[in-house]
Amino acid sequence: MDLVKELLNGSRLALARAITAVESEYDEAIDIMKAIYPKTGRARILGITGAPGAGKSTLTDKLVKQYVKAGKKVGIVAVDPTSPFSGGAILGDRIRMNDLATNENVFIRSMGTRGSLGGLSKKSSDVVKLMDAFGMDLIIIETVGVGQSEVDIVKNADSTLVVLVPGLGDDIQAIKAGILEIGDVFAINKADRDGCDKLNVEIEMMLDLDSRKLAWRPPIKRTIASQDVGVEELVESLDDHFEYLEDSGELQKRRAERTRDEIIAMINEQIGRYIADKIVSSDSFAEQVEAVNRRESDPYSVVFNVTDKVLKA
Amino acid sequence: MDLVKELLNGSRLALARAITAVESEYDEAIDIMKAIYPKTGRARILGITGAPGAGKSTLTDKLVKQYVKAGKKVGIVAVDPTSPFSGGAILGDRIRMNDLATNENVFIRSMGTRGSLGGLSKKSSDVVKLMDAFGMDLIIIETVGVGQSEVDIVKNADSTLVVLVPGLGDDIQAIKAGILEIGDVFAINKADRDGCDKLNVEIEMMLDLDSRKLAWRPPIKRTIASQDVGVEELVESLDDHFEYLEDSGELQKRRAERTRDEIIAMINEQIGRYIADKIVSSDSFAEQVEAVNRRESDPYSVVFNVTDKVLKA
Numbered sequence: 001m002d003l004v005k006e007l008l009n010g011s012r013l014a015l016a017r018a019i020t021a022v023e024s025e026y027d028e029a030i031d032i033m034k035a036i037y038p039k040t041g042r043a044r045i046l047g048i049t050g051a052p053g054a055g056k057s058t059l060t061d062k063l064v065k066q067y068v069k070a071g072k073k074v075g076i077v078a079v080d081p082t083s084p085f086s087g088g089a090i091l092g093d094r095i096r097m098n099d100l101a102t103n104e105n106v107f108i109r110s111m112g113t114r115g116s117l118g119g120l121s122k123k124s125s126d127v128v129k130l131m132d133a134f135g136m137d138l139i140i141i142e143t144v145g146v147g148q149s150e151v152d153i154v155k156n157a158d159s160t161l162v163v164l165v166p167g168l169g170d171d172i173q174a175i176k177a178g179i180l181e182i183g184d185v186f187a188i189n190k191a192d193r194d195g196c197d198k199l200n201v202e203i204e205m206m207l208d209l210d211s212r213k214l215a216w217r218p219p220i221k222r223t224i225a226s227q228d229v230g231v232e233e234l235v236e237s238l239d240d241h242f243e244y245l246e247d248s249g250e251l252q253k254r255r256a257e258r259t260r261d262e263i264i265a266m267i268n269e270q271i272g273r274y275i276a277d278k279i280v281s282s283d284s285f286a287e288q289v290e291a292v293n294r295r296e297s298d299p300y301s302v303v304f305n306v307t308d309k310v311l312k313a
Numbered sequence: 314m315d316l317v318k319e320l321l322n323g324s325r326l327a328l329a330r331a332i333t334a335v336e337s338e339y340d341e342a343i344d345i346m347k348a349i350y351p352k353t354g355r356a357r358i359l360g361i362t363g364a365p366g367a368g369k370s371t372l373t374d375k376l377v378k379q380y381v382k383a384g385k386k387v388g389i390v391a392v393d394p395t396s397p398f399s400g401g402a403i404l405g406d407r408i409r410m411n412d413l414a415t416n417e418n419v420f421i422r423s424m425g426t427r428g429s430l431g432g433l434s435k436k437s438s439d440v441v442k443l444m445d446a447f448g449m450d451l452i453i454i455e456t457v458g459v460g461q462s463e464v465d466i467v468k469n470a471d472s473t474l475v476v477l478v479p480g481l482g483d484d485i486q487a488i489k490a491g492i493l494e495i496g497d498v499f500a501i502n503k504a505d506r507d508g509c510d511k512l513n514v515e516i517e518m519m520l521d522l523d524s525r526k527l528a529w530r531p532p533i534k535r536t537i538a539s540q541d542v543g544v545e546e547l548v549e550s551l552d553d554h555f556e557y558l559e560d561s562g563e564l565q566k567r568r569a570e571r572t573r574d575e576i577i578a579m580i581n582e583q584i585g586r587y588i589a590d591k592i593v594s595s596d597s598f599a600e601q602v603e604a605v606n607r608r609e610s611d612p613y614s615v616v617f618n619v620t621d622k623v624l625k626a
Contacts, residue, residue: 033613037611259612263602263612272581298347300347
């Protein structure tokens with residue numbers, strides 16, 4: 001395919017078009033992904049997530065500048081799964097990155113939430129692969145929110161940076177519990193705010209409570225991204241973690257698991273489409289649903305009818 | 314089944330056990346759900362969601378007291394999908410509801426996020442059905458967070474109350490965009506805070522921008538739940554909306570769509586389990602995944618192999 005050849009030859013336009021094909025589920029998307037797949041697996045993938053208002057975008061901005069200064073080519077996939085209808089709430093943030101967007105060693109793509117969320121995790125993972133095949137050294141997946149969907153998206157990364165901020169309310173802290181357990185490195189951003197020491201202690205306590213007895217103890221770094229404070233030290237910690245992943249064999253293990261999980265998710269998605277096309281649109285299905293609504297049947301019986309019809313033995 | 318008979322006869326213990334069976338996916342869960350299904354469809358189902366820190370629990374508490382005072386039996390399903398690992402972050406909130414928990418006309422159940430999220434939406438919907446068959450007049454599904462998963466959970470309701478609060482940051486406001494579009498009634502809680510008028514105007518503006526030209530214009534009510542201010546008026550608005558749903562035929566339509574969506578989700582889940590049991594655990598699958606990791610194959614080819622093997626023509 002010409003598009004794939006151009007992408008592999010370093011055409012940013014081809015990369016942008018390939019991403020659009022994947023995002024919009026064009027017919028050629030799978031052929032593109034199959035063709036680029038052998039060229040993937042070389043980039044380092046960093047997930048960045050954290051509480052709303054933690055300054056993730058600014059911090060990402062500063063991090064990327066450090067990596068670019070060190071001669072790295074960086075791709076950024078900014079995913080916003082919080083807005084199921086309007087999408088694109090992230091665009092305001094991205095505008096701040098304008099000076100990066102014009103850098104030839106940086107490629108930024110924002111992804112809203114058109115289609116299913118499962119789809120969003122899968123699509124962002126495909127976009128990462130496209131950037132990987134394109135030749136990026138580092139690919140950052142940044143998510144805006146704090147829910148399960150963000151966790152799913154960040155699971156496509158090798159390392160995860162969790163960005164927290166001092167002085168948010170208790171409700172926000174409760175939300176953080178879910179993302180604490182996926183952090184390989186923590187940044188307390190806006191570290192000049194009151195409550196920084198308290199938050200640091202809280203994170204250390206949660207890490208102490210972690211029963212998994214990890215070989216890697218996640219470091220906690222303090223940053224003031226808007227003033228470029230602590231960013232170099234954060235980069236060092238991120239590099240340390242990636243080195244640890246490589247040296248321990250953990251990287252290979254994580255990636256193998258990810259491939260497996262990804263394939264399973266794709267199988268389920270593929271079958272879901274089959275069900276939607278062949279079953280859900282049929283008259284017989286509509287009749288069965290109506291019978292359920294009249295309480296003459298029940299959902300569980302319909303489910304068994306359908307799976308019986310669809311699955312081989 | 315004895316358990317079902319006791320549940321339908323009003324045994325709270327039987328209801329609790331049936332819920333546990335559904336939550337823990339015991340073998341008898343499907344039989345229970347099939348048996349109670351004909352008795353469902355009578356309760357009114359209210360979803361409550363909103364930004365973290367908006368005071369949803371306190372407001373729910375006060376709302377329930379109003380309904381109980383009016384002679385209603387109320388079930389509460391409190392779902393917390395934000396914490397994928399630890400679960401149960403909601404428990405602190407629930408303690409405040411202790412005086413309700415001992416009321417014989419109220420039944421409260423908290424659900425954490427063990428297992429998949431899709432599972433959580435489905436399970437909370439099943440718990441609603443159990444409470445419905447039990448004879449609750451009103452069932453409230455309250456979610457803690459603000460992501461897509463919360464939206465999915467709240468979609469199991471007839472009406473949705475979105476609780477907002479003045480004076481949160483811009484990032485929080487962006488999150489709200491996603492839940493604004495599912496609100497049938499809005500409450501601005503903690504309405505004595507600065508920024509209440511501003512927030513009210515913002516919501517009105519977003520409603521003006523809604524291109525769907527709804528027959529029902531969502532009202533915006535101001536409350537101070539902790540002081541019981543505005544709660545009666547909020548109940549009136551919620552009643553108005555339910556009346557509108559009934560009179561317009563919208564209720565029947567929404568419920569029919571929900572049944573259909575639910576059946577489709579169950580089919581996909583069922584097939585997902587089949588894949589996990591029959592395919593994923595096989596040696597042949599493991600070998601195919603290894604070949605992908607060696608870049609000798611690609612994920613898309615594995616997916617086609619599997620679907621080919623599993624699906625009838």
